[in-house]
Amino acid sequence: MNRNYSLFLFLMMITHQVLSQESNDKFWIGLNYGQANQDNIILNDPDYAYKNEFFKFQINYLLSDNKRWNYELTIEPSIYFVKYQLLNEQFIRPSTPNYLELRALFTQKRRFNEYALNLGIIVRYNILKNFSTYIQGSVGPMISGDDTERLKKGFAFSDILGLGFSYSKQKLRFDFRFTLRHNSNLDFAFPNSGHNSAGIETGISFNL
Numbered sequence: 001m002n003r004n005y006s007l008f009l010f011l012m013m014i015t016h017q018v019l020s021q022e023s024n025d026k027f028w029i030g031l032n033y034g035q036a037n038q039d040n041i042i043l044n045d046p047d048y049a050y051k052n053e054f055f056k057f058q059i060n061y062l063l064s065d066n067k068r069w070n071y072e073l074t075i076e077p078s079i080y081f082v083k084y085q086l087l088n089e090q091f092i093r094p095s096t097p098n099y100l101e102l103r104a105l106f107t108q109k110r111r112f113n114e115y116a117l118n119l120g121i122i123v124r125y126n127i128l129k130n131f132s133t134y135i136q137g138s139v140g141p142m143i144s145g146d147d148t149e150r151l152k153k154g155f156a157f158s159d160i161l162g163l164g165f166s167y168s169k170q171k172l173r174f175d176f177r178f179t180l181r182h183n184s185n186l187d188f189a190f191p192n193s194g195h196n197s198a199g200i201e202t203g204i205s206f207n208l
Helices: 002-019 099-106
Strands: 027-037 048-066 069-086 110-126 131-144 154-169 172-184 195-207
Touching: 027 172, 048 195, 069 099, 069 131, 110 154, 131 172
Parallel strands: none
Antiparallel strands: 027 048, 027 195, 048 069, 069 110, 110 131, 131 154, 154 172, 172 195
16 A cells, blocks of 8 residues: 555656646647446455446646657546445444444445546557557545545545557547556545446547
């Protein structure tokens, strides 16, 4: 967990240096939309249901261009609209204070929002002149709008691993991406079992 925190601080320093420079054609700005779910063939934890749809405002900066391989810094302020429910009430053990009240609360279907600011790196391979594939890794702080039996309301971290494809035409770039996401709070608060989700997203970016 501490490695995520150190990576976040490192990316913050890089971001400060990049944004202090003058704008040029290395910047891409865009918007992504996606949906994710915990109940799928990759994750599928029977204890809880966690679904979300989300919007991401994207800022990408080209760090290095080696023809076939590109390296980009990415910044993603995001909002997630979450649907959540505890499915296995036995996850809350009788040793937990007020466990019956908590079971009754968390087994109800609920909605809340999550707000995240992810910073990360994209490693891109240019298959053709206008077509590329890439891997993305990012981490950043988030605010969760409600308690669950797995994660305390408030401050946490959002960790994302993505695999995507892009098609570029002049100053536009169209993206399709598969992502895995994990939320946890580095044990700053209890509980901290975290939420997991896998999903897809699409988006469009504009080259400044």
